[in-house]
Amino acid sequence: DAKTTQPPSMDCAEGRAANLPCNHSTISGNEYVYWYRQIHSQGPQYIIHGLKNNETNEMASLIITEDRKSSTLILPHATLRDTAVYYCIVTGGYQKVTFGTGTKLQVIP
């Protein structure tokens, strides 16, 4: 599996955009970038995924660099309910999903 690197923690002011970076420099051509989040003591929640192009859904946007070696998850207007651990995962070609240590996002009032 390709390894991902995320900052251990970040703060974001409520109402502002939260930009969560992820490095995946060893990603291969058939591997997708996935983002999940886990709010305290709950099961992880799928947010978004992409292969090459930028993606947007009702929860977030995913920006993938042209060389695909890094990506950024954007929560456009963070709320207190977005406080969670965010996991960036690279997987594809029938590989299993391996969670890294993630980024603990704290949204501050």
Place this chain on the structure above:
Amino acid sequence: DTEVTQTPKHLVMGMTNKKSLKCEQHMGHRAMYWYKQKAKKPPELMFVYSYEKLSINESVPSRFSPECPNSSLLNLHLHALQPEDSALYLCASSRGPPGGAYEQYFGPGTRLTVT
């Protein structure tokens, strides 16, 4: 309906007990997963069932025994557990096998305490 349900929510068991965790999904997903999560750590994959057949076993001790009776149900049978097995056990499902473009949907988990 994008819900994965797990029962029970909490379970306390002794080291000599036998118990089972149950997971259910009605999304027509063909892959189901068991993860174990210790406090302040990321989830760790234990087992994957794909089309009702065990496809991945991450070298899990035999005191954990998975079962997939049908495409909607996944059980985890527990026997002779150790206190270090205390953790949050998460079930997930996806439309297709691991990898590819199939996101996983997780249940709320079962908090297991082994005394």
